[in-house]
Amino acid sequence: MTEHVMLIFPHPDDETFSAAGTVQHYKQTKDAYVSAVSLTLGEMGRNFGMPPIANRETLPHIRKKELEDALTIMGVDRFIHLGYRDKTLEFERTSTLATHLLEVIEEHRPTTVITFYPGLSIHPDHDATGEAVVEAIKMMDCSKRPTLLTKAITADAEQHIGEPDVVYDISPYLEMKKEAIRAHRSQALEVDAITKQKLKEGATDPEAWIRYETFWTFKQSEEV
């Protein structure tokens, strides 16, 4: 069976930061097909670019184009936008989101799904997405469930769930990943902000958060 990796993230750029190198790894070593699901277009982002290249109303259109460009650079084969609004996911019924995601998963039948770890991903939309993906997969027949790789991003994640069991050093694809990050032009300020944050949390290599893509394989028995 062909390997199919499906990225499920709430905002344009989450997929790039989290898994650009992993996508390349799967493509190069497993000839994988890759799809990317974005729940929102990051409509409510605070970064308009410096100097501003967007406003509150044009931002979704600009971010959609940026996302498409980044996905092309990453070699993603298919883009699926689900049409939710930024910052509202935690207020949707989890079962509504989960049912919608289940439909998408059952239609496209990925063998691996990559998303955020529920509860350890800082932004309420991140946590809500992870939670809904876990719910969706729970609804599937055990034999049909894809492997679920989750990304936790709080500094204390390891204290809660131990070390990540999947770690990719994506150095061979680092330049590609940086190019994909740059494609999110309106969000350029975010890269500096994250780097600053990581250094503050004790990182010695300012690029480590870009170079190492780490995931926790989610076991369905895990309580969240």
Added chain:
Amino acid sequence: MIEINKDQLQESLSQYFNHEIYVHFEMTNGAYAAYRHGKAASGYVRNAKAKMMEGKVTGESPFRVGLKTSDGWLYADGLTHIDQTFNEAILLYGFDDDGKMQIALQISTTPFE
């Protein structure tokens, strides 16, 4: 997007006097604020409807805008930039020292998307 010119903005606002307007009003210190530096505080109202009676731009950049509506007031402080490229709407913003948007006041005679 350009820096606000006080006289021009006053002129633009006065064209909305005695008109029904839709308002997008937003203030935020970011969804990551709680994680990066203290506590998050943000909120927005999208497409609130009001009848604008009159209003003023005051201060020197950053500016304040106060709009008297038929039932109350709209107030915003910290506005520095205006985007006039979007339809007929007036889009006003203020940014923090890192260049991130922290306040938005948008008014239009038609609802925002």
